[in-house]
Amino acid sequence: MFNSSFDAVVPMLCVALAALAVMGAEAFRSRGETMPVGGLGIVGLVGAAVSSALLWNRNVISFGVIVADNFALFVTLTLVIVGILTIMFSSPVVKRDGLPKGEYYALILFSVVGMIMMASANDLLVIFIALEIMSIAVYVLTGIRRDDPRATEAAFKYFLLGAFSSAFFLYGIAFTYGLAGTTRLDRIGAFLAAQSMSDNPLILVALGLLLVGFAFKISAVPFHMWTPDAYEGAPAIVTGFMSTGVKAAAFAAFARVFLSAFEPFSGEWAPVIWWIAAATMVLGTVVGVAQSNLKRMLAYSSIAHGGYLLVGLVAANQVGKAAILFYLLAYAVTNLAAFGVIALLGTKDAANDELRDYAGLWHSRPALAGLMTVCLLSLGGLPPTVGFIGKWYIFSAAVGAGYYGLAIIGVLTSVISVFFYLRVVVMMYMSDQPATAVFPPVSTVGMAALVASIVVILALGILPTPVLNFAAESIATIF
Amino acid sequence: MLSLSWLLPLAGALLVMFVPNADGRRDGVIRWLSLAAAVATFGVTLAIWCGFDGESAAFQFVERVPWIPAFGIDYFIGVDGISLLLVVLTGFLTPIALLSSWGSIDRKVKEFSIFMLALEAAMIGVFLSLDLFLFYVFWDAMLIPMYFLIGIWGYDQRVYAAVKFMLYTMAGSVLMLIAILGLAYLHSSATGAYSFDLLKLYALDIAPQTQVWFFLAFTLAFAIKVPLFPFHTWLPDAHVQAPTAGSVILAGVLLKMGTYGLLRFSFPLFPEAATYFAPWLAVLAVIGIVYGALVAMVQPDMKKLVAYSSVSHLGFVVLGICAMNVQGVQGAIYQMLAHGVSTGGLFLIVGMLSDRRHTRLISEFGGLKAVVPKLTAAFLIITLASIGLPGLNGFIGEFLILLGAFQWDPRFAVVAGLGVILSAVYMLWMFQRVFYGPVTHAENATLRDLVPREWASVVALCGIALLMGIFPSLFLRPMAASVDALVQRVQTAQTLRVQRTEP
Numbered sequence: 001m002f003n004s005s006f007d008a009v010v011p012m013l014c015v016a017l018a019a020l021a022v023m024g025a026e027a028f029r030s031r032g033e034t035m036p037v038g039g040l041g042i043v044g045l046v047g048a049a050v051s052s053a054l055l056w057n058r059n060v061i062s063f064g065v066i067v068a069d070n071f072a073l074f075v076t077l078t079l080v081i082v083g084i085l086t087i088m089f090s091s092p093v094v095k096r097d098g099l100p101k102g103e104y105y106a107l108i109l110f111s112v113v114g115m116i117m118m119a120s121a122n123d124l125l126v127i128f129i130a131l132e133i134m135s136i137a138v139y140v141l142t143g144i145r146r147d148d149p150r151a152t153e154a155a156f157k158y159f160l161l162g163a164f165s166s167a168f169f170l171y172g173i174a175f176t177y178g179l180a181g182t183t184r185l186d187r188i189g190a191f192l193a194a195q196s197m198s199d200n201p202l203i204l205v206a207l208g209l210l211l212v213g214f215a216f217k218i219s220a221v222p223f224h225m226w227t228p229d230a231y232e233g234a235p236a237i238v239t240g241f242m243s244t245g246v247k248a249a250a251f252a253a254f255a256r257v258f259l260s261a262f263e264p265f266s267g268e269w270a271p272v273i274w275w276i277a278a279a280t281m282v283l284g285t286v287v288g289v290a291q292s293n294l295k296r297m298l299a300y301s302s303i304a305h306g307g308y309l310l311v312g313l314v315a316a317n318q319v320g321k322a323a324i325l326f327y328l329l330a331y332a333v334t335n336l337a338a339f340g341v342i343a344l345l346g347t348k349d350a351a352n353d354e355l356r357d358y359a360g361l362w363h364s365r366p367a368l369a370g371l372m373t374v375c376l377l378s379l380g381g382l383p384p385t386v387g388f389i390g391k392w393y394i395f396s397a398a399v400g401a402g403y404y405g406l407a408i409i410g411v412l413t414s415v416i417s418v419f420f421y422l423r424v425v426v427m428m429y430m431s432d433q434p435a436t437a438v439f440p441p442v443s444t445v446g447m448a449a450l451v452a453s454i455v456v457i458l459a460l461g462i463l464p465t466p467v468l469n470f471a472a473e474s475i476a477t478i479f
Numbered sequence: 480m481l482s483l484s485w486l487l488p489l490a491g492a493l494l495v496m497f498v499p500n501a502d503g504r505r506d507g508v509i510r511w512l513s514l515a516a517a518v519a520t521f522g523v524t525l526a527i528w529c530g531f532d533g534e535s536a537a538f539q540f541v542e543r544v545p546w547i548p549a550f551g552i553d554y555f556i557g558v559d560g561i562s563l564l565l566v567v568l569t570g571f572l573t574p575i576a577l578l579s580s581w582g583s584i585d586r587k588v589k590e591f592s593i594f595m596l597a598l599e600a601a602m603i604g605v606f607l608s609l610d611l612f613l614f615y616v617f618w619d620a621m622l623i624p625m626y627f628l629i630g631i632w633g634y635d636q637r638v639y640a641a642v643k644f645m646l647y648t649m650a651g652s653v654l655m656l657i658a659i660l661g662l663a664y665l666h667s668s669a670t671g672a673y674s675f676d677l678l679k680l681y682a683l684d685i686a687p688q689t690q691v692w693f694f695l696a697f698t699l700a701f702a703i704k705v706p707l708f709p710f711h712t713w714l715p716d717a718h719v720q721a722p723t724a725g726s727v728i729l730a731g732v733l734l735k736m737g738t739y740g741l742l743r744f745s746f747p748l749f750p751e752a753a754t755y756f757a758p759w760l761a762v763l764a765v766i767g768i769v770y771g772a773l774v775a776m777v778q779p780d781m782k783k784l785v786a787y788s789s790v791s792h793l794g795f796v797v798l799g800i801c802a803m804n805v806q807g808v809q810g811a812i813y814q815m816l817a818h819g820v821s822t823g824g825l826f827l828i829v830g831m832l833s834d835r836r837h838t839r840l841i842s843e844f845g846g847l848k849a850v851v852p853k854l855t856a857a858f859l860i861i862t863l864a865s866i867g868l869p870g871l872n873g874f875i876g877e878f879l880i881l882l883g884a885f886q887w888d889p890r891f892a893v894v895a896g897l898g899v900i901l902s903a904v905y906m907l908w909m910f911q912r913v914f915y916g917p918v919t920h921a922e923n924a925t926l927r928d929l930v931p932r933e934w935a936s937v938v939a940l941c942g943i944a945l946l947m948g949i950f951p952s953l954f955l956r957p958m959a960a961s962v963d964a965l966v967q968r969v970q971t972a973q974t975l976r977v978q979r980t981e982p
Contacts, residue, residue: 382623383616392612392656396550399660400667407660411653418649422626422642430630430638465547472549 008068018044019109026102065123070474075119088449111137115249154233169213175206217250231299240339280307320397330390337453357437386460491516492596513592524570536964551674560961576724640720651703658696694752704737708767718786723830731823750972767794772901799880807883814876824861846918872947
C-alpha cells in the first residue's frame, strides 16, 4: 500500500533546514546587522507546503516510520498555516519586546518540525521523539521573556508537568512494546487484531498511560491544570502558537494511535474518552465564564475546543475522523487570529490583555475590533464563519454515531461559551467605560496576517465544500 | 429572482461598508443608500408576489444549487403561500424601520445601516430556505446584527437585553440543530444518503417516539422565538431596550419566525407528535394570551405595554396553528401579518414620542390630542387595528383564529375570546391616558407633530392596516392552496396515528 521512499520526510526537512539557516544567520551576523530571518522561516514553510502538495495521494513511507499519507499531509498543511501566521504576527512583537530574533524564529521552526513529524509518525518512539522536539522548543518559547517573572513561572510549570506527562507516555510505549514486541503502529494494530487480548489487563494499562500522555498535551480535563497558567504567562503570540500548533499535532498523533493501532479496543477506550470529552467541554466553558483576563479566558476556551475535538474521536466514524481534521484547521486559524489581535495590541510595558483594556476598542481601532469580533463569533460557532461549519461537522459525526448525549452537551456548552466571547464584544462595542489602555500602532505585516485569517474564516464559513472534501479524502487512505 | 430578495440588501450593506465615513459627514448619503436598497428589496418582494401563482400549493421560484454535496446540502430556496407574504412583510417593514432611525440614530449611522440591511437579508433568507441547513445558517446569522442593534443603539439596559436575547435564542436553536442533524441521519439510514432537503424530509417516515423528541427540540427553538409563555422573558427586555427600528423589526418580523417555524417545520415534519402536543401548546398559548394582556395592562412604560401585548397576540397565532384546520391556520398567518403591521406601527409611533420627550412613561404624557393631532389620529388607527376592530387588519386574523379554535375545542376559544376584550382594555386605557385629558406636563405643550418623513411611514402603515381589513381576500387568496395542503398533510397523519393506536 505504501511506497518506500525518502520523500516523506521532505516537508519537515524543508522546515528544519530553514531553522538551521536561521540559526546560522544569527550566529554569523555581524553586530548590529539585522536579517530578515522571519522571511527565511516563511520560505521553509512554503517549501513544506509545496512538497506536501506534491506528495498528495502518493502514500509515501520513509524508513518505515514516517508516512506521508493524506492525513499527515492535511495536518502538515494546517501546521504550515499556523507557522506562517505565527511568524507574521511575531514580527512586530519581536521588535517591540526586544526578543532575541534568531533564537525565537529558530525555536518556532524547530517546534513546527516536531509537530509535522508527530503528525506523520507511524511508530510510537518516533512520536515520542517528535513530541520532545516540539515540547522543548515550546517550553523555551513560553519563557522567552526572561525578565518577566510570570513568563518564567509559566515556562517552569509547563516544563515540569510536560516532562511528567512525557514519562507517562514513554511508560505506555514500554508496556505496548512488552505486549506486542514492536512500536510500529501498523504492526501493533495487526497484532492486537489477531490476538484476543481483551482479558489481558496490561493492554489496558498501556492504553491508559498513552491516553494520559496525549491528554496532557491536548489539555483535556483532568490533565489541563497547566494550561491557564502557561497560556497566561507566555507572550500572546506564543500562546496562540501553542494553543493551535501543539494541539493540532498532538491530536493528529492521538487520532492515529487510537484510531489505527488501538482500534480493536475502541470498546474499552471510547467510554473513557466520552467522559473526558464531556468534562473537558463543561469545565472549559464554565470556568471560562469567570475569567477577566482575555488570554486566560481563551485558554479555557481552547480547553473546551479540545473537548469538541474529542467528540469527533469518540464518534470514530468516517465523518468524525474528517471532522477532526476540518475542526483542527478551523480552530487553528481562528484562535491564532484572536491571539494575533491580542499580540498586536500589546506594548512592551503593558500586555493589554485584561478584558477591561478592550473597553471602547471599537472607537479607537474599529478595524481591529471588527476582525476580533469575527474571530470570537467563529470561536463561538456562529454562522457564517468556519467555526460554525466545524462544530456542525463534529456534532453531525456524534449524532451519526448515536452519541446524542455528547452532542447535546456540546451544543449547550457552546452556547455558554458564546456568553463569554460576547463579554469581549460587549467591552469593545457597548462599554461606557473610558478606554485607559494605550495601544501601539498596528504593523502592516500583522494586519495582513489578520486580514488573511479573516478571509479564510469567512470563506470557509460560506463555501466549505473543497476543504471538507479534502478532509474526507485525507482519512480515506489510513482508517 | 428569489435570491435577489436577500442578496440585494446584503449588497446594499456591502456598498455602505465601503462608503468612507470616519467623521460622520456622509451620514446622509449612507441613509439614502440604505433606504434605496431596502425599497428596492421591497420592490423585488412585490414582484415575487405578482408573479406568484396562488392556485398552486407547490413551492415556486425554486432555486437549487449544490452547496455541500457530500452531505446533501443544497442552496435550496422557494416560496409558497405561507412564506410569500412574510417575505413581503419583511420587505415592507425594513424601509419603515430605516426611516424611523433618521430622527433617532445620530451616531455610527454607517454601522447601523449595515446591521439593518444584513438583518433584512438574514430574515428573508429564513423565510425562503427549503434546506434545513441553510435555514439554520440564516436563523443563527440573524442573531448577530440584532444583537449589535440592541446592544449598541439601545437604551440604558441594552447590554443586558442584548446578551439575554442572544443566549435565549441560541439555547433554543442549538437543540434544533441536533434535531436537524438527527433528521439528516435518519434520512441517510433510510435511503443511504444524507439530506437536509425539507421536501425529502417531509416524505420520511419517522417513528412516533423519535418524532416526540425531534418535535420538542424544534418547538422549543420556535417557542422561545414566538415567544410562547413561559419562554417570553427575553422579549420585554429586548423590545424595550432596542432602538425603535430594532423594536419594529423584532415585533414585526422576528417573532413571526417562531410561528413560521411551527408551521413550516414542527407540524408538517412531525405530524403525529404535533397532534399529540397540540393541546398542550394551545394551553400555553391561551395562558400567554391572558397573561400577556393582564401584564400589559399594568405597565407604566408604553414600550413595555406594547411588548406584552405582543405576547398576547402571538398567543392567538399559536392557538390558530394548534387548531390545524383551514380557518385556524389561515387566521394565524393573517394575524402574523396584521400583528407585524400594527405592532410595528405601535412601536414606531411610541418611538416618535420617545424621540420627542426622551421618556416612554405613560404618566409623563397626557392631553397630547390637542398638541399633536396628526400623530394622535395615526396612533388611534393603529391602536384600533391592534385591538381587532372590524374593518381593520387585526379583526380578520383574530376572527378566523377563534373560528378555527372553536371548531377544534371550544374551551380554548372561550378563554382566548377573553384576550380580545382585555386587549381593548389595555390599549384604549393607554390611549386615553396619553392623548386625552389636560396637558399635565409643560414640556408636552410644545411637541412637534409629524414631519413629512414620519408621515410617509405612518400613512403607509395605516393604509395597509385598512387594506387588510377591507380586502382580506387579497391576502388570503395566495395562501389558501398552501394552507389546504398543509392541513391535509397533518390531518392525514393524525388519522394514521388513530389507526395505529387502535389495532
